[in-house]
Amino acid sequence: MTGWMPTAIEIQALRLSLWVSMWAVACSLPLGIAIAWLLARCEFPGKTLLDGFVHLPLVLPPVVIGYLLLVLLGRRGMIGEWLHGNFGITLAFNWKGAALAAGTMAFPLLVRALRLSLEGVDPRLEVAARTLGAGPLRVFFTITLPLMTPGIIAGLLLAFARSLGEFGATITFVSNIAGETQTLPLALYTLTQVPDGESGALRLCLISIGIAMAAVVASEMVSRWYARRLKGVLREAR
Amino acid sequence: MIRVDVSKTLGGFFIEAAFDAPEKGITALFGPSGAGKTSIINMVAGLLQPKQGSIRINGRCLFDSRKGIDLPPERRRVGYVFQDGRLFPHLTVRSNLTFGMRRVTRTSRYVGFEQVIGLLGIGHLLDRRPATLSGGEKQRVAIGRALLCSPTLLLMDEPLAALDEPRKAEVMPFITRLAREVAIPILYVTHAWQEIQTLADTLIVLSAGRVAASGALDQLGGNSDWSIPAAGSVATPFPLPS
Numbered sequence: 001m002t003g004w005m006p007t008a009i010e011i012q013a014l015r016l017s018l019w020v021s022m023w024a025v026a027c028s029l030p031l032g033i034a035i036a037w038l039l040a041r042c043e044f045p046g047k048t049l050l051d052g053f054v055h056l057p058l059v060l061p062p063v064v065i066g067y068l069l070l071v072l073l074g075r076r077g078m079i080g081e082w083l084h085g086n087f088g089i090t091l092a093f094n095w096k097g098a099a100l101a102a103g104t105m106a107f108p109l110l111v112r113a114l115r116l117s118l119e120g121v122d123p124r125l126e127v128a129a130r131t132l133g134a135g136p137l138r139v140f141f142t143i144t145l146p147l148m149t150p151g152i153i154a155g156l157l158l159a160f161a162r163s164l165g166e167f168g169a170t171i172t173f174v175s176n177i178a179g180e181t182q183t184l185p186l187a188l189y190t191l192t193q194v195p196d197g198e199s200g201a202l203r204l205c206l207i208s209i210g211i212a213m214a215a216v217v218a219s220e221m222v223s224r225w226y227a228r229r230l231k232g233v234l235r236e237a238r
Numbered sequence: 239m240i241r242v243d244v245s246k247t248l249g250g251f252f253i254e255a256a257f258d259a260p261e262k263g264i265t266a267l268f269g270p271s272g273a274g275k276t277s278i279i280n281m282v283a284g285l286l287q288p289k290q291g292s293i294r295i296n297g298r299c300l301f302d303s304r305k306g307i308d309l310p311p312e313r314r315r316v317g318y319v320f321q322d323g324r325l326f327p328h329l330t331v332r333s334n335l336t337f338g339m340r341r342v343t344r345t346s347r348y349v350g351f352e353q354v355i356g357l358l359g360i361g362h363l364l365d366r367r368p369a370t371l372s373g374g375e376k377q378r379v380a381i382g383r384a385l386l387c388s389p390t391l392l393l394m395d396e397p398l399a400a401l402d403e404p405r406k407a408e409v410m411p412f413i414t415r416l417a418r419e420v421a422i423p424i425l426y427v428t429h430a431w432q433e434i435q436t437l438a439d440t441l442i443v444l445s446a447g448r449v450a451a452s453g454a455l456d457q458l459g460g461n462s463d464w465s466i467p468a469a470g471s472v473a474t475p476f477p478l479p480s
Contacts, residue, residue, distance in 0.1 A: 128324040130311040131283055132338030133387055142337070146328045230327050231369045 006203050012179055013187035014207060020095055020183055021163035024103035025156050028110055032155070036114035057169075058108040065104055066172025073100070073173075097174040098181045102163035110159040117151020118144070150223040157219040161212050184208055240265075240295050240391060240423055244281050244288035253277055253447035261296055263439035264417050264424045266455075268431075273444040275427040279393045282425065283318050284311035295390050295423075317384030317392040321399050323376040325368035331379050332364040338387035347388045349420055357419060358382045358412050374405035378412055385420065392424045398433060406433075413437055 006014070038044075039051055057065050073080040074092045083089045091097040121144055129139045145152075167185040174181040176190065188204040191197035243256040253274040259265035267275045280286035282293055284300065287308060293301040300309050300316070317338075325334050339351065355361045358378045368376060377397055384392060397413070398406045414437060417424060428434060434441060434455070441458050443451040451458060 124320070124322070125324055125326060127285060127311075128318070128320060129326070129337070131285070131314075131316065131318040132383065133312045133315075133341040134337075135310070135312050143326060149328075230367070 004203070006207070007200065009178065010187060010200060010204060010207075013182055013184050013204070016095065016098075016179070016182065017164050017184040020099045020102055021160050023096075023099040024106060024163040025110070025159045027099070028103040028107055028159065029152075029156065032107065032110040032114050033152075035111050036118050039111070040115050040118040054111050055108045057105045062105060062166070062168025063172050066101060066169035069097070069101060069104065069169065069173040073097070091174075093174050093177065094180055095174075098166075098170050098183060099163075101169040101173045102166040102183075103159075105166050105169050106159035106162035109162050110155045113151050113155030113158060114148070117148040117155070120151070121147045150226045153222045153226075154219050157215045157222075161215040164208070164211055164215075239297075240425070242278065242282060242291075242293050244278065244291035244293065244301075246277070246281070246286070246289045248274075248277060251447060255444065255447065255449050256291075257442050257449050257452050259423060259425060259442070260440055261423050262421060264413075264426050264437050265440040265442060266434045266438035267425060267427045267442050267444060268429065268434055268438075269444035269450075270429055272446075274447040275429075275444055276395055278444070279318075279395060279425055279427055282391070283316050283393055284309060284314050298390070315387070315390045317387055317389035319377070319380050319384050319392065319394045319397045321396045323368075323373075323380040323400075325371075325376055325379055325383070327368050329367075330364065331360065331366050331368065331371070334368065334379060335360075335364075335383050335386055338383060342386075342388050349385060349388060351386065354382045354385055357415060372405065373401045374408040377401065377405075377409050381412065381416065385416070385422070389422065392422050394424060394426045396428055396430075397426075399428075399430070410436055 035050070035054055039047065039054075070092065071077055073083070075081065075084060075090065077092075080090070080092060083091070089096075091100055125147070126139050126143055129143045130136075134142060164183075165185055166183070167189065170181065170183060171186055171189075176182055176186045178187075182190065184204055184207065188201050188208070191201040191204065239261055240259040242259070245252070245254040247253075251272075251274070255274065255278055267278065269275055277286060281288045282300070288301065288303065290303045291301070292299065292303065295316075299305070299307050300314050301307060325331075326337065329337065335351070335355070339347070355364070358381060360375065360378050360382055363371060363375055363379065368379070371379065381394075381397070394413075398409055401409065410433070413424075413426075416422075417437070417439075426433075426437060438455050441451075441453065441455050442449060443458070
């Protein structure tokens, strides 16, 4: 036992994990809202197919997703080569790729939460806003999106927690490079593979539990706060 | 002058209604449930597209199937007070009231914020949220919200139907004051005869999607042939006046 203080490598893994997960959920939010909108509000041929496709990461082995990302977005992959050639963007074996892998794996959870909250928004309120002079885009940003807020926050926190735990797709797509792609679960895995790694693994275990709990509790608190706000309990003057 | 001439088939039910309403006072659209009242004002608001016809307010064209004109609801400048109020739950009463007002240029506003909250007696509610308001207060705020857009026409779809008797009695004087103090034409949908006697200047009687009678209330009001059955029962067809 070397004590309870985390080592530099563990802190690095923790910071990288938070960074990667933050980018993963931030970038998938707009796409998530668009997909949730399609699924909740639109009728079109192939809707069931899209729904199934979005849910794939939930049911496929993460390694499959990681391998598909590698084939498509690796340096020699179809999209990866094009991205690198035209924009100089490389996703393989760096933190951006880790964020993509984490975002992909968390995407179904995000879309589910967003879709549920969108289905809870009363379209009659949007109609009322139209008669008050607001165009469709303005209605979306002033009525629909604010009313979706609890679902957005819940979805973000859930996806964030899922991203933090991402292992299989990440290690397949971007490997396990300390300081670049070695997130918390990957560092934990590495520690279990070396002698005398138990105490470090245990610390990372506790950190993971702590972050996950914090995310779930925060999500719960935010949704309660928002529900109270809608009921008007928080008003100050009367 | 408000000219409405619309036709549309709605699931086996045919609406073919043409009427004029004066540019002042309350015009009641009266008829039993299913007569097409709400569908017609939804067409005026731009929420439902007529198959054919035209809708004009004081010469301004909102819809014309032949010319291919169909303004979206946000550009019609038609206020709408819904039966269920539809206040935005995430906004305070003040933000609900100013939601539409902020999008109207100062030069085209004909009522001010202070005037409207004074008229409707809602000044003490401004910092509250819709969930804490009574039914009558909600409807007064909804009326204020629509009015503050300075619309060229105000539509009211049974604004009192969801309220109990005391609340109805509370809101009705405000609508009367509104019609008297703000020179805005109001199309008022109802199937309650009592509201028409109190509020309406002009009456348009609808039956099965068609205009069965129309004219000033003093001329039509005494005609008990259709007014008595209509006040109570819902499905009685109106005898057409010869």
